[in-house]
Amino acid sequence: MKKSQEFIPQVKKSEYNISDERAELMSAYIEFENVKKIYSMGEVKIAALAGVSFTIEKGEFVVIAGASGAGKSTILNILGGMDTCSEGNIYVDGTKISDFNAKELTTYRRYDIGFVFQFYNLVQNLTVKENVELATQICKNPLNIDETIEAVGLKERAGNFPAQLSGGEQQRVAIARALAKNPKLLLCDEPTGALDYATGKQILKLLQDTCKNHGVSVVVITHNLALTAMGDKVIKVRNGLIESIEINEHPLPVERIEY
Numbered sequence: 549m550k551k552s553q554e555f556i557p558q559v560k561k562s563e564y565n566i567s568d569e570r571a572e573l574m575s576a577y578i579e580f581e582n583v584k585k586i587y588s589m590g591e592v593k594i595a596a597l598a599g600v601s602f603t604i605e606k607g608e609f610v611v612i613a614g615a616s617g618a619g620k621s622t623i624l625n626i627l628g629g630m631d632t633c634s635e636g637n638i639y640v641d642g643t644k645i646s647d648f649n650a651k652e653l654t655t656y657r658r659y660d661i662g663f664v665f666q667f668y669n670l671v672q673n674l675t676v677k678e679n680v681e682l683a684t685q686i687c688k689n690p691l692n693i694d695e696t697i698e699a700v701g702l703k704e705r706a707g708n709f710p711a712q713l714s715g716g717e718q719q720r721v722a723i724a725r726a727l728a729k730n731p732k733l734l735l736c737d738e739p740t741g742a743l744d745y746a747t748g749k750q751i752l753k754l755l756q757d758t759c760k761n762h763g764v765s766v767v768v769i770t771h772n773l774a775l776t777a778m779g780d781k782v783i784k785v786r787n788g789l790i791e792s793i794e795i796n797e798h799p800l801p802v803e804r805i806e807y
């Protein structure tokens with residue numbers, strides 16, 4: 549079931565204006581290279597990440613698992629440009645995002661990143677359609693709003709407000725909102741943490757299908773080790789370090805996972 553990473557897509561150097569040396573070294577779509585995140589609390593320093601390295605390929609479905617406090621959200625927030633690392637290098641699609649200033653990070657978050665949170669974070673006084681529309685107004689190549697809402701199964705609910713929807717439906721809106729931006733990366737922090745079993749499965753299926761059908765790289769954080777079976781790649785984090793990285797040659801469709 550596990551194998552080492554054999555598939556190494558080559559980056560076309562001409563597309564990215566990067567040095568020969570870097571082009572030779574670089575292979576992965578996303579690369580974390582010895583990334584550290586140190587929080588200073590007065591005299592005390594907390595290493596939320598103590599040197600984390602991994603790669604993610606384009607179109608890969610990645611599950612990040614680990615105990616509470618392990619550093620999962622820290623990884624996702626740094627990858628999504630919502631936070632910065634203290635040390636190390638981060639490359640996304642040929643660009644070194646760890647060198648970005650605040651303005652460049654804003655652009656990166658706008659155009660390249662779709663984020664899905666545990667508690668949906670919808671705008672309560674906007675309808676489903678307006679919530680999705682709002683996100684597309686700040687990006688370059690948005691998908692069709694109605695089609696995206698239909699794709700998450702909410703065509704009939706487009707005129708409803710979030711409070712009129714179930715938790716699972718609200719999370720669908722959050723996913724539609726993230727997807728409509730047509731992002732390079734869909735980052736999901738415990739997207740089913742607030743949902744019941746069956747609804748959670750539907751949401752994970754939607755994420756897995758999105759990854760396969762749109763070729764977007766999807767990263768999902770979970771506490772639930774049973775869900776690791778659905779990842780193309782499983783990154784286990786422990787105490788701010790990588791505990792293991794496994795490639796599933798045959799990831800399971802989420803419908804076949806019981807947890």
Ligand SMILES: Nc1ncnc2c1ncn2[C@@H]1O[C@H](COP(=O)(O)OP(=O)(O)OP(=O)(O)O)[C@@H](O)[C@H]1O
Pocket residue numbers: 587594595596614615616617618619620621622623771
């Ligand atoms: N702003 C901050 N200031 C100080 N310490 C922080 C800060 N943010 C996170 N930490 C610490 O960094 C560590 C990693 O936190 P992180 O939120 O990444 O964990 P997690 O794996 O996502 O946990 P959970 O599963 O509970 O969400 C924790 O010890 C946390 O207390």
Ligand SMILES: [Mg+2]
Pocket residue numbers: 620621622737
């Ligand atoms: Mg977290």
